Amino acid sequence: MTATETDTGPIETDCVIVGAGPCGLFAVFELGLLDIRAHLIDILDRPGGQCAELYPEKPIYDIPALPVVSGQGLVDALMEQIKPFEPTFHLGERVDALERLPDGRFRLRTDRDKEFVTKVIVIAAGGGSFTPKRPPLPGIEAFEGQSVFYSVRRMSDFEGRDILIVGGGDSALDWTLNLQPIARSLTLMHRRDEFRGAPHSVEKMRQLVASGAMKLVIGQMTGLEGENGELAKVHVKTKAGDETLVADRLMPFFGLTMKLGPLADWGLNLEENLIPVDTEKFETSEPGIFAIGDINTYPGKLKLILSGFHEAALMAQAANRVIYPDRKVVFQYTTSSSSLQKKLGVR
Template sequence: MADTIDTDVAIVGAGPAGLFAVFECGMLKMSSLLIDALDEVGGQCAALYPEKPIYDIPAHPAIDAADLVAKLETQIAPFGAPRLLGRRVVGLSGEAGALTLTTDKGDRVTARAVIIAAGAGAFGPNRPPLDGLDAYEATGSVQYYVRRREDFRGKRVVIAGGGDSAVDWALALKDVAASIAVIHRRPKFRAAPEMAARLDEAAASGAIEMVVPYQLHGLEGEAGMLTGVTVATLQGEQKTLVADVLLPFFGLSMDLGPIAEWGLALERHHLPVVPATCETTMPGVFAIGDVATYPGKLKLILQGFSEAAMAAHAIHPIVHPGQALHFEYSTSKGVPG
C-alpha cells in the first residue's frame, strides 16, 4: 500500500492560480501540496502557449506565459511545496479538517482543506471534421497549439478561427512565417477589440491574408505532408490556399473528469462557489481560477490570483482552529523562512 502524504492544503491543479495558492497558503503558515495531471507545472500556460504574451498581469506590460510560470515558481520556492505530477485525482472523501484524496497512480493524500484549481479540467482541442486529418496531425502539418514560434519560421501558415487564439497567433507569427492566411466564416472576429484592430492593420498592409467569409473544406498533400488547404463559402464556392501548416483554433473541449463525480454542485462544467470565500458546496473544498463560477466572475489569471488569496484566508480557521489570524501586509511581515 502506498504511503500517505499529509498536508494542510491539497491543491488540485498546478496552473498559475494553483501555483499562487501555494504562496498565499505559505504566507498564512499553512503547508500545501500540488497535484496535476500534466507532467509539468503551469497548466495551459505551459502546455498550450508558453511563448504567447499575456498583457493583463499587473506590473508586466507583456510577459510570455512560460516566463510567468517561471516567476511564480521562484515566488513559491521558499515554501517547498511537494508536487505529484502526471496524476489525476480520482477520489475525494471525508469532511472539512479531515479530507482524503487518491490518485490514479495510487497516491493517498490527507489534508485539512482542498483547493481545486483545475482550470478547464482535462482539455483537448476541438478538431475540424476533415478527411484524412489524423495523417496530417501525425506529421505536424496540422497543429492545435503553438509552443515555439521558431518552429514556423519560413513556413506558409494557414490559421482557422475567429477568437483570441486565432488573432493573437496570426499577429505573433506574421514576422516569422513566410506567409499567414486567416480563415473565418464572417468578417467580425470575437477577439479583443485592440487585437482585432491590429489584425485589420496587418491585413491592410499585406502582412496577413484575410480569407473571409470561408470555412475549412479539405486538406491536400501526400503522406501526411500538407501542401494546400481547401476552403469554401456557404454558397459552395471553393479555392485552395498553399500551405505547409494548418492551425485550427476552434477552442478546447472541457472535461472535469473524476471531479464531476465527487458530489460537488456543477453549473455548465464549472464549480459554483461562494464569492467571498471560494468554497464549493462541499465544506472544506474550495475552487479558484477558470473552474470556479459565481455572479460577476471574470476568466482572467489575475482574478484567479485574487481567489487564491480569498480561499487561503477562508481555509486558515480550518487548519488553525481557534487561532486568530492577524493579517499583515507582506511589506511588513516578509516571506516566512
C-alpha cells in the same frame, strides 16, 4: 521537487491543490504566508496549466504591474515566487476520486493510485483536465485502449504491430522514432509535408523513410475498419485520392482539449460545468473544499488570472480557519512584517 513516492500509505497533509496553473501556483504563496504547505496535483507533466500548454510564447497584457509577460514567463515567475514554500508537485496525475472521512478530512486518489489525506482541498482546475483530442471518426471509441492509443503506457502493446501514427508535432515524431524499431511496420501520416516538431527528429524520420524502414503518408484519416476493438485498416484521403492503410495500432496526436473529467462526480454543486462559490471564502457547497480561478463561478465572475490571484488570497484566509481553527491570525504586509519576510527567506 517532484514527490518521492513511498508505499507506506497515503500522503497526509494540510492542503492539496488540484491544478498547477497560475492560480494554483499563487495559492501556494498565499497559503505559505499562513504556514500552510501544499501538495499540487496536475495532469500535465509540468506546472503552468493553460499558460504553459496552450500559449507559452504568447503575450499577456493584463497582469498587474507587468505590462507584458509571456505565458511561460508568468509561470516561471510564479515558480520563483513560491520557491520558499517548497510545494510538492505530483505531475502527470489526475485526481479520480474524493471522499470525506469520518474525522472530517478528505481522501483523494489519483489515476496512478496515489492517495492523499488532507484537511483542505483547493480546486484550481481551470477549464478541467487536459485530455488528448479524439478524432471525430465514427466508432473510434470501440478501438480505444485496445488498438487506438493516445499515449504509450506499455511498449509491449506495440511490439510486432502495424502502427499508424498521425500528427506533425513532437509527440508524433518522438513516438515514430521510438516505436519504429519494435514495429512490424510503421507509417507516419500528416496532413502536410511540413512538421512542427524538432528539426533533428524530422531529419531522423526522413532518413528512416529514405532507407525504407518506415513510410510517410501525406493525408488525413476518414474512417476506421475492424472488429471487436481490433483495428485492421484505416481509410485515408490523400491528394492522389482515397487509400486504405493496413494498421492494427493507431496513435492520433491532435493536441489536447480540456474536459471536466472525474471532478464532475465529486458531489459538488455545479452550474454549467463550473463550481459555484461564495465571494468571501471561495468555498464550494462542501465545507473545506475551495475553488479558485476559471473553474469557479459567482455573480460578476471574470475569467482573468488576476481575479484568480485575489480569490487565492481570500481562500487562504478561510482555509487557515479550517486547518487551524484555534489560531489567531494577525493580518500583515510582506513589506513590513519581519515574520512574513522570514518565511519568504528575505535577507
